[in-house]
Amino acid sequence: MTPHSLRSTRFALTTIGAAFVLMIGLLASPAAAQRASDTTLARVLVLGTGGTIAGQASARAGNAYDSGKVNSADLVAAIPGIDKLARISAEQIASIGSQDMNDKVWFDLVKRIRAAVDSKEVDGVVITHGTDTMEETAFFLQNVLDTDVPVVLVGSMRPSTAIGADGPANLYEAMRVASAPESRGRGVLVVLNDTIHGARWVQKTNTTSVQTFVSPDAGPVGYVDTGSLRYLHPAVPAERAKLKLPEAPPLPRVDIIYSHANMDAAPIEDAVKRGAKGIVLAGVGDGNSSKAAIDALAAAAKQGVLVVRSSRVGSGFVNRNVEVEDDKLGFAVALDLNPQKARVLLQLLIAGGITEPKAVQQAYAAKP
Template sequence: MNRKIYISLAILCVLVLSLQAACFARTPDKLPNVKILATGGTIAGSGATNTTTVGYTAAVTPVDALINNVPELKKIANVSGEQISQIASENMTNEVWLKLAKQVNTLLSQDDVDGIVITHGTDTLEETAYFLNLVVKSEKPVVVVGSMRPPTAMSADGMLNLYRATILAGSREAAGKGVLVMLNDTIHAGRDVTKTITDRVDTFRAPEIGPLGFFTGDKPVFYRAPLRKHTVFTEFDISQLTDLPRVDIVYHYANNTGDVIKALTQAGVKGIVHAGTGNGSIGKVEYPAVEAAQEKGVVIVRSARVGNGIVARNGEANDDKYNFVAGDNLNPQKARILLMLALTKTSNPEDIQRMFWEY
């Protein structure tokens, strides 16, 4: 009797394992559905020769051609494309960000979309990734990808980057980790990553913090996950927004006069990110201009031009006295993103400081 039970259990286990294998097999009808949203950039560029890696024309190849240039995509996902914009990313605007984010949220709300890849120029890629990290309302994977060399160049990196970004967007491992950036076989958190080198394929890095993971062959392998709030856990809602509050960055340097702060205040900015020296220092000569800006309701965030490290509250400035917001470890361009979104909710520096600690 016991022998019969053991045989029956063994048969049952084999059936269960066979069923699991069938469920997770990558047959054509079981491939993930990945939408590729194109915004332009080098990955869609063209050079005069196959050795042209600078001085090429960005944003000329449409999304359907990008997809067709990588026929291997059909083996890893059911892909379709949509052209959101066709620009070099130094020309990125709030309007494009809002259009892109709204479309991402619309697509991810659909059951037949498992993940999204966004092709993007590298100049402002980190800013778009962080913006989306704060406003996307889904835990499905969103992967921002670009390239440092146009498709016409020898050893172009765009096709492999797109291929692996599509694998990542269709993977279970990427879900719930916020908006990701994938270039050069390296997976980064959208909050942490920045462009560090002008022209090399290993330009995207997360100084001090490091990447989330890497590709080994065609498999994404994660070693850590983001801890700061993102996507479905943020308080930001852009569904009804048609523009964002104006926020500019002021770069501090020796012999700064404060005139830029005065000019921005007159131009009607709602917030200023001060990229200070060292630990976010503000020069004495700037304080009159800063206080005049605050009297007109301008919120001041202290960031640092250094590129690494935490801007300590009440460190190089009396933030409590002057109602400054300490920018934590966000670089100036990312501090600007968070301040813009914060100003859609409040202009209270204490509330905004809380957001900088959380996001």
């Protein structure tokens, strides 16, 4: 269980949400609130992309809200004591709900993070982000960023104007993680609800719960505990080189095809006609599908479309050559990657010219 003192701290921070907009209006100089006089503190760059954490109540009925209405500087300025954790600067990359996350924003994030790291202007990066596609952005960044500098994604399940908003506490804890020396070399992390997750394993699993993020196949990598960060394992070096991005977006088209009872070949044939360079099957069970669908995927593979089998079930590994003859059909399997992450990796592989099925399979097996 989380210690009582940590719960008390989180409760105090969540009460900020109810008066968040009023506080922002009273802040005469958000930039001044971000500056810390102690030059020994770590330098952390906050990059805002929008999401529920930056949401405000809407005029629509009920609990409706609009994402991405509060900028990242104001999010930081409204949290008491956060300036004692780090010397913070804040910039806005986008102001969208993460359901609208896209290649351009991903490329813009990479460009800014690389510039900040190469110029040695930061010791850590925090990205405020909507939760819907946070795991995809985290996994994308994990595969392309080659740095020991901590990169931490954070969001919330409740908007800033909600009673019991979880954003302020989550952002405070993300700042702790990003500014900590022990976070270096751990890749891209996701921090919500006192818990630290690795980009490869984290998944959103509930529509509304503040405990929505879990890592079902590996567990969390650590916790934000009272007075300290508690990592459960030492940092592990990557098993392969980072993947290269093309000069500009978009990434190659890869479609996810969702398997279901009584499935025919039409969705797969349509994806090929629309120019998909790759197809990820969100298969039943161990990444399987109907005979009609498997036959259509085999035909697509013969045409040069890369096919990767994943699973719709939410946890577990997809194994090669168990129910499906992957070697014969030219398929790869996603192993522990869910369909949305399998899609991101396949896009990056195709963009980098890695299109031979055996090489694709090796990439899915290696930890970035």
